[in-house]
Amino acid sequence: MVDDAVAGYAVLEYTFFSQGFISMLIVAETSRRKGVGTALVSHLEAIYKTGKLFTSTNESNEPMKALMQRMSYEPSGVVHNLDDGDPELFFFKKLEANR
Numbered sequence: 001m002v003d004d005a006v007a008g009y010a011v012l013e014y015t016f017f018s019q020g021f022i023s024m025l026i027v028a029e030t031s032r033r034k035g036v037g038t039a040l041v042s043h044l045e046a047i048y049k050t051g052k053l054f055t056s057t058n059e060s061n062e063p064m065k066a067l068m069q070r071m072s073y074e075p076s077g078v079v080h081n082l083d084d085g086d087p088e089l090f091f092f093k094k095l096e097a098n099r
């Protein structure tokens with residue numbers, strides 16, 4: 001929350017090949033580039049604790065790709081034919097048990 005407004009939210013689920021998967025991450029336009037996205041992903045990493053954490057975004061999504069690089073996520077494959085002409089890029093991070 002920022003000034004009583006929701007600044008962003010994220011969803012972590014376990015339906016992706018039994019792995020952790022961030023299926024939703026969105027920050028309000030007025031709250032972007034203030035560390036909210038980083039804080040949300042860091043929180044999910046903290047509650048996920050251990051194992052492989054995945055997420056995905058369109059190839060055209062430069063902000064999300066930059067966030068992934070900044071947070072040390074590694075490329076983990078591409079799925080074509082979801083959005084026409086804009087492949088879905090997958091990322092993952094291996095989280096250690098004793099972080």
Ligand SMILES: CC(C)(COP(=O)(O)OP(=O)(O)OC[C@H]1O[C@@H](n2cnc3c(N)ncnc32)[C@H](O)[C@@H]1OP(=O)(O)O)[C@@H](O)C(=O)NCCC(=O)NCCS
Pocket residue numbers: 024025026027028031032033034035036037038039056057058061062063064066067068070
């Ligand atoms: C992608 C998104 C979640 C990033 O949230 P955010 O709160 O703005 O991200 P942060 O402020 O934590 O940014 C952390 C770093 O990511 C990178 N980054 C984030 N947005 C960027 C942008 N528009 N351009 C370039 N780099 C960007 C930068 O390295 C940034 O660090 P810096 O601000 O010190 O340079 C946000 O832009 C968003 O909600 N987009 C629409 C929904 C979306 O695309 N969700 C992604 C899943 S599909």
